[in-house]
Amino acid sequence: MAEDLSITTSTDKKEQYQSLLPQIEGLLYGENDLVANLANICAALKEQFKWFWVGFYLVKDGELVLAPFQGPVACTRIAKGRGVCGAAWEQAKTLIVPDVDAFPGHIACSSLSRSEIVIPLFRNNQVIGVLDVDSEDLAKFDETDAEYLEKVIKLLNFNE
Numbered sequence: 001m002a003e004d005l006s007i008t009t010s011t012d013k014k015e016q017y018q019s020l021l022p023q024i025e026g027l028l029y030g031e032n033d034l035v036a037n038l039a040n041i042c043a044a045l046k047e048q049f050k051w052f053w054v055g056f057y058l059v060k061d062g063e064l065v066l067a068p069f070q071g072p073v074a075c076t077r078i079a080k081g082r083g084v085c086g087a088a089w090e091q092a093k094t095l096i097v098p099d100v101d102a103f104p105g106h107i108a109c110s111s112l113s114r115s116e117i118v119i120p121l122f123r124n125n126q127v128i129g130v131l132d133v134d135s136e137d138l139a140k141f142d143e144t145d146a147e148y149l150e151k152v153i154k155l156l157n158f159n160e
Helices: 014-027 034-049 083-091 143-154
Strands: 053-062 063-070 077-078 095-097 115-123 125-137
Touching: 014 034, 014 143, 034 053, 034 063, 063 083, 063 125, 077 083, 083 095, 083 115, 083 125, 095 143, 115 143, 125 143
Parallel strands: none
Antiparallel strands: 053 063, 053 125, 063 077, 095 115, 115 125
């Protein structure tokens, strides 16, 4: 298992993801513990992209509950349909929010967060959690982020 990441200094987002994906795959290889894998994914993404907050919420007893993350303290529980995370869970799709202040019902865990992307995690066609990424910059995330973060989630092999 690789314990160090090779952080690319390329300014091309696609190149950064293409460099990071196989490294994340190496971190996950042979490890079956979900918490360990989620923690390493958060750390790898935070190291490469320097985003404000990167973390997971997992569905437990009808709520999203905070799981491994990197960044400042966060909201612990989120109801289905509430905020960007709850909406992504309810709609079962990736949501890109260029300006969180313009998102109806946004939950401000930190007033420093300006934009957000949330990717649902699926097991047997059911959402079992979300990957939540926040930036201090407006309009930080786009379809490239959605494409590659969805690829990162697929490395977890929830359906196997």
